[in-house]
Amino acid sequence: MRDVSTWREPVPPDGTMGEPRARGRFGEYGGRYAPESLVEACREVDEAFRDAWADPGFRGALARLLAVHAGRPTPLTPARRLSEALGVQLYLKREDLTHTGSHKINNVMGQALLATRMGRRRLIAETGAGQHGVATATAAALLGLEATVFMGERDIERQALNVFRMRMLGAEVVPVTTGSRTLKDATSEAMRHWVGATGDSHYCIGSVVGPDPYPWMVREFQRIIGDEARGQCAAELRTGVPDYVVACVGGGSHAAGTFAGFADTPARLVGVEAEGGAGAARGRLGVLHGCRSLFLQDDDGQITQAHSIAAGLDYPGVGPEHAHLRDLGRARYVTVTDDEAVGAAVRLARTEGIVPALESAHALAWVIGAADGGDLPAGSTVLMTLSGRGDKDVSTLKELL
Structure with missing residues (x-):
């Protein structure tokens, strides 16, 4: 220690x-260092989250889901x-x-409701231990969404139980075979996939990382x-x-x-x-x-x-x-x-x-x-x-x- x-x-x-x-900064950290193709998608998520978080109806619906389902x-x-x-x-x-x-269910329920509000029909997620993937698959099944979860090949081997749970819930689990085959590489693949799917998909980031507004948004859901x-x-x-x-x-x-x-x-x-x-x-x-x-x-x-x-x-x-x-x-x-x-x-x-x-x-x-x-x-x-x-x-x- x-x-x-x-x-x-x-x-x-x-x-x-x-x-x-401004621009999602915590001191000198944060920001929106996204590819040009994702800048607009991040802006849409930012605007949608601010609008939803100020809406008592959205917050009430999330509170009810977290109470009766989570x-x-x-x-x-x-x-x-x-x-x-x-x-x-x-x-x-x-x-x-x-x-x-x-704890992953807190953030995922919030983002899944936000995705539905935005008219998105699919959730994209990354996962390491599998808990965020399971939560994403759960929320997708509950709200009638599709789910695609990227997971490092090494983590798939050591978290076989959660991989089974995700697939049983109807999610597609995509093995990531590049780099260390763990969470960093799963996140990179999920972001690359989002570039070509912003029209119908919401990227449900699982932690307080990623481009603005995700670090703030995920913290607020948690x-x-x-x-x-x-x-x-x-x-x-x-x-x-x-x-x-x-x-x-x-x-x-x-x-x-x-x-x-x-x-x-x-x-x-x-x-x-x-x-x-x-x-x-x-x-x-x-x-x-x-x-x-x-x-x-x-x-x-x-x-x-x-x-x-x-x-x-x-x-x-x-x-x-x-x-x-x-x-x-x-x-x-x-x-x-x-x-x-x-x-x-x-x-x-x-x-x-x-x-x-x-x-x-x-x-x-x-x-x-x-x-x-x-x-x-x-x-x-x-x-x-x-x-x-x-x-x-x-x-x-x-x-x-």
Whole structure:
């Protein structure tokens, strides 16, 4: 476990995670670095989202879908035995209990409704761990849309369960055989495919990456996590607000949604990256998949391959708003190794009866290490978003345990 950044005081004022500046900028990050053929498509998505997000009818329809189909609100679960062992009060925001088993459904339901509003009949998506692909296939089936999901060949092999689920739901799963055959390459292929399909298709990006308005739009669809947790903490905690808010970060969608609920509070925000995919930790300024952010690069500025045992963290960069939060000192970004994540997954299973996704286990590994190492003061209250359940990772864990 490695700490790679620190907080600066004081906490920035309200509005830190508000609407981006002109041209989709979060500080020096973000923007719309899209091919000319996609600039108009991004503009249409931007206009449609702004119109929909200001429409109480759209927001009400989304809230109803998330309640009756996705199972919101998700509970806040005290991890009692693990808290006692660590000497802190750990609460889990249970996104693993949503329909489809992860936070991805929040964003996808929003984008699928937006696509329908725009008259689009097909969703295009990329996926790494498969959870975004499953959520996309689910929303498409529910709303009568077609779905095409691009997935790296390597991820198809290690996430066979989710591939089956997508196909059972009626989605076309397209293997990507180029490059590292993981999430970065699946995203590149999905964007290339969108170039020729903007007339009838909506690209449903799964994280807070991509050209404007996607980083902002996806964060707003995921903000429900932080808003719910804020209210639940107010009712559950004596102080009303936790001392620490922790989430794993690949591109960083559920972390952005969680942080958005607490950005204007004294809570300390911690994003936990995979040691082999740490864009916020070791990335340099660059442009990939339509936005300017922090990416792993070689000396020639070429994007290098990421590695993580968790397919959803196997991405060589981080969303632009996370890069901005890092620069502000509002959020701290740390890294965790594969072995630490696996150990944390086992420990949660055996103390709380919860098998987490390996992505979420990275966040838990930091909490465990920080508590044991004294970085989390005794008695601290910690909110951690459990982004997904571990069913999809059973094959990987069986090989290691």
